[in-house]
Amino acid sequence: xxxxxxxxxxxxxxxxxxxxxxxxxxxxxxxxxxxxxxxxxxxxxxxxxxxxxxxxxxxxxxxxxxxxxxxxxxxxxxxxxxxxxxxxxxxxxxxxxxxxxxxxxxxxxxxxxxxxxxxxxxxxxxxxxxxxxxxxxxxxxxxxxxxxxxxxxxxxxxxxxxxxxxxxxxxxxxxxxxxxxxxxxxxxxxxxxxxxxxxxxxxxxxxxxxxxxxxxxxxxxxxxxxxxxx
Amino acid sequence: xxxxxxxxxxxxxxxxxxxxxxxxxxxxxxxxxxxxxxxxxxxxxxxxxxxxxxxxxxxxxxxxxxxxxxxxxxxxxxxxxxxxxxxxxxxxxxxxxxxxxxxxxxxxxxxxxxxxxxxxxxxxxxxxxxxxxxxxxxxxxxxxxxxxxxxxxxxxxxxxxxxxxxxxxxxxxxxxxxxxxxxxxxxxxxxxxxxxxxxxxxxxxxxxxxxxxxxxxxxxxxxxxxxxxx
Amino acid sequence: xxxxxxxxxxxxxxxxxxxxxxxxxxxxxxxxxxxxxxxxxxxxxxxxxxxxxxxxxxxxxxxxxxxxxxxxxxxxxxxxxxxxxxxxxxxxxxxxxxxxxxxxxxxxxxxxxxxxxxxxxxxxxxxxxxxxxxxxxxxxxxxxxxxxxxxxxxxxxxxxxxxxxxxxxxxxxxxxxxxxxxxxxxxxxxxxxxxxxxxxxxxxxxxxxxxxxxxxxxxxxxxxxxxxxx
Numbered sequence: 001x002x003x004x005x006x007x008x009x010x011x012x013x014x015x016x017x018x019x020x021x022x023x024x025x026x027x028x029x030x031x032x033x034x035x036x037x038x039x040x041x042x043x044x045x046x047x048x049x050x051x052x053x054x055x056x057x058x059x060x061x062x063x064x065x066x067x068x069x070x071x072x073x074x075x076x077x078x079x080x081x082x083x084x085x086x087x088x089x090x091x092x093x094x095x096x097x098x099x100x101x102x103x104x105x106x107x108x109x110x111x112x113x114x115x116x117x118x119x120x121x122x123x124x125x126x127x128x129x130x131x132x133x134x135x136x137x138x139x140x141x142x143x144x145x146x147x148x149x150x151x152x153x154x155x156x157x158x159x160x161x162x163x164x165x166x167x168x169x170x171x172x173x174x175x176x177x178x179x180x181x182x183x184x185x186x187x188x189x190x191x192x193x194x195x196x197x198x199x200x201x202x203x204x205x206x207x208x209x210x211x212x213x214x215x216x217x218x219x220x221x222x223x224x225x226x227x228x229x230x
Numbered sequence: 231x232x233x234x235x236x237x238x239x240x241x242x243x244x245x246x247x248x249x250x251x252x253x254x255x256x257x258x259x260x261x262x263x264x265x266x267x268x269x270x271x272x273x274x275x276x277x278x279x280x281x282x283x284x285x286x287x288x289x290x291x292x293x294x295x296x297x298x299x300x301x302x303x304x305x306x307x308x309x310x311x312x313x314x315x316x317x318x319x320x321x322x323x324x325x326x327x328x329x330x331x332x333x334x335x336x337x338x339x340x341x342x343x344x345x346x347x348x349x350x351x352x353x354x355x356x357x358x359x360x361x362x363x364x365x366x367x368x369x370x371x372x373x374x375x376x377x378x379x380x381x382x383x384x385x386x387x388x389x390x391x392x393x394x395x396x397x398x399x400x401x402x403x404x405x406x407x408x409x410x411x412x413x414x415x416x417x418x419x420x421x422x423x424x425x426x427x428x429x430x431x432x433x434x435x436x437x438x439x440x441x442x443x444x445x446x447x448x449x450x451x452x453x454x455x456x457x458x459x460x
Numbered sequence: 461x462x463x464x465x466x467x468x469x470x471x472x473x474x475x476x477x478x479x480x481x482x483x484x485x486x487x488x489x490x491x492x493x494x495x496x497x498x499x500x501x502x503x504x505x506x507x508x509x510x511x512x513x514x515x516x517x518x519x520x521x522x523x524x525x526x527x528x529x530x531x532x533x534x535x536x537x538x539x540x541x542x543x544x545x546x547x548x549x550x551x552x553x554x555x556x557x558x559x560x561x562x563x564x565x566x567x568x569x570x571x572x573x574x575x576x577x578x579x580x581x582x583x584x585x586x587x588x589x590x591x592x593x594x595x596x597x598x599x600x601x602x603x604x605x606x607x608x609x610x611x612x613x614x615x616x617x618x619x620x621x622x623x624x625x626x627x628x629x630x631x632x633x634x635x636x637x638x639x640x641x642x643x644x645x646x647x648x649x650x651x652x653x654x655x656x657x658x659x660x661x662x663x664x665x666x667x668x669x670x671x672x673x674x675x676x677x678x679x680x681x682x683x684x685x686x687x688x689x690x
Contacts, residue, residue: 001246016461016479017495019246019264034479034497035247035513037264037282052497052515053265053548055282055317063314063332065348065366084523087515087550088283088566090317090335102523105550105568106318106586108335108353118525123568124586126336126354126371136525138630141586142604142622144372144389144419156630159604160622160652162372162390162420164437169416170368170386186629189604190622190652190670192420192438207624208652208670208684210420210438210454224438224454224670224684231476249476249494265477267494267512283495285512285547293544293562295578295596318513320547320565336548338565338583356566356584356601374602374619374649392602392620392650394667399646400598400616422650422668440650440668440684454668454684 003040015052024057033087041076041093048079051087051105058092060111060129074111086123104141116153128165131178140189149178157181158189158207167195182217233270245282254287263317271306271323278309281317281335288322290341290359304341316353334371346383358395361408370419379408387411388419388437397425412447463500475512484517493547501536501553508539511547511565518552520571520589534571546583564601576613588625594643606655609638617641618649618667627655642677 002008006024015034020026026044033052038044042057050056057077074094079085083097086105094111097103101115104123109115113127116135121127127145134153139145146163165178177196181187185199188207193199198214205211206222215221220230232238236254245264250256256274263282268274272287280286287307304324309315313327316335324341327333331345334353339345343357346365351357357375364383369375376393395408407426411417415429418437423429428444435441436452445451450460462468466484475494480486486504493512498504502517510516517537534554539545543557546565554571557563561575564583569575573587576595581587587605594613599605606623625638637656641647645659648667653659658674665671666682675681680690 015497017247017265017477035265035283035477035495037245049521051518051550053283053318053495053513058281058317058335061279061314061316061332063312063348063350064330065350065368066332082523084521086521087518088318088336088513088548090281100524102521102526105518106336106548106566106584118523120523120525124336124354124584128371138525141588142372142602146389146419158624158629159606160390160620162437164388164419169388169418169434171416186631188629188654189606189624190420190650194418194437204629206670207622207654207672210436212437222685225452247477247495265495265513267475283513283548288511288547288565291509291544291546291562293542293578293580294560295580295598296562318548318566320511336566354566354584358601372602376619376649390620392667394618394649399618399648399664401646420650424648424667440666442667455682 009046021057027081039077039093042079043076044079045081045083045099047082049084051085051089053087054085054089054091056085056091058090060092098135110147122159128178134183146178146195148176150180152181152183152185152201154184155181156186158187158191160190161187161193162191163193165195179211185215239276251287257311269307269323272309273306274309275311275313275329277312279314281315281319283317284315284319284321286315286321288320290322328365340377352389358408364413376408376425378406380410382411382413382415382431384414385411386416388417388421390420391417391423392421393423395425409441415445469506481517487541499537499553502539503536504539505541505543505559507542509544511545511549513547514545514549514551516545516551518550520552552589558595570607582619588638591638600649606638608636610640612641612643612645612661614644615641616646618647618651620650621647621653622651623653625655639671645675 002020003022009028013031021040027046039057085103090108092111098117100118106124109127110129119137122141125143128147140159142160146165165176179193182201184202187205192210200217203215204220209226210224232250233252239258243261251270257276269287308326315333320338322341328347330348333351336354339357340359349367352371355373358377370389372390376395395406409423412431414432417435422440430447433445434450439456440454462480463482469488473491481500487506499517538556545563550568552571558577560578563581566584569587570589579597582601585603588607600619602620606625625636639653642661644662647665652670660677663675664680669686670684
């Protein structure tokens, strides 16, 4: 089903049963897989590839217990040129995927997120809301990127890393703050980052480490709790 | 495809290519996304929202190596009023989602599970079989809830927590028992819970901790292995 | 949509809106769920069950920042007899699932992987490329199996285990090597395995452990970093 208000460019391949809702704009030289859902207002650039069974431009929802309500008016999802998105993924409204971004299968990116040029969001990685991800960042498979996080350029986050933003774990009405990962820092697989920790430029966090305090630039930290080893 | 035996209420929005199998009942004021599969016998209440590309009412399957066989006759999936379910999720038969429950995208809940009123099962959270989850519980993004677990009211489980129920890791034919998390307890992100541990009322488990023994009520435990700090 | 060149056997049940691309071969007594996508050249044996909303035979893609390019010509996906695959999963080309394999919902297996007879790839488990998985292996829910890993027969990997293959975390052009898990070894839930570690035959890795060095056969290792306890 292609809505009458949708605008579709030249050399666009649409799979079977693709749903294109109102006001969607699709550029030129684009390939859309089977059973894809492109929700209203989504803007897709040129040379974009979308895998099968993916949802683009989802609107936020919530229940009674959630403190962060989707009251805000959300902008459209913007997918710039040369972006590749996998199968069975879910990308929300008010996200910008800059030129050359790669998003793997079974991943999800919530509203109010920018993913910078040529960055990678791995398979099954889950990105929460209100996050700025820099350029040439690698977020590997299965990572959990909590809300209110900052990830600067050229950061590498290994598989299955986890982060959190609420040190009172739902107890109070405090401001949430996720970790801040500075330029070029590298996080080993399955590391755990506590709320608001700052990982300095080019710092290294060992695999499986639990980071409870800030890590200075250029230092290497390992263990539970993480300690500087060099 | 809507099967002739399905009963659909008033003010129901069905997306494109929705499959509604035999004996499904859908209440009033319900919104079902595109390409959703509602398998036979599923019962959906009023004011329910289902995201795109989700499967409701899946039947269990297994292979030769699995000890837990799906021999049992499973009841229908019951989705009560004001429930919200995300996109690309898979909910099995013999599950009850009570009033106001929220289930995120890319999540899965197996058979013989009850999720209590207003509780949250986060995005990409995976819930195994034979579990009672209380009311106003938060199971955050990417959690793994093993089979045979008990989660009481108002528990908070941070992102990416993991649990297990088989201390012999597939070696023998022992009874499995998952962790028991008592009322109001809070588990930090990426914590690891071993089989059958009891986390007492209002206890706190630090992020990245590995819990090998019971945690008394109101105590805080951190580290690997977890030790009481207050 | 069934492509004219596809060959479909006897007693095959196809769900609604199934897409079968060119040169697909499907055996006898097969059940395919709704909205399934079977991409070109995929070969499916007899007595196979495929859940709803699953993609079979995906081709690899990449972006500028990725070092591993999909230059190679990939063979078809081969699914042997009595295989069961869940819903919302994504299996690539150049994968062989041997007789009796079980793949859970929301899981993914990349190219150049063999899964041996009767093995289990759990729900939401993610398997990277270039891996040989033995027979009667259990990879539990939410595991992350990194590229260039070896998993011998009868290995048990608990839920949410994580592995990595690049000790320079994207810094250099070194050969990657994932862990090698020898016959009968057992890995506890949420354990972290560093690149190239060898887990000996029948060794046991405790839940939540971080394995930075080889583990000798028949030994048990726990903690962060992992130490031999017996």
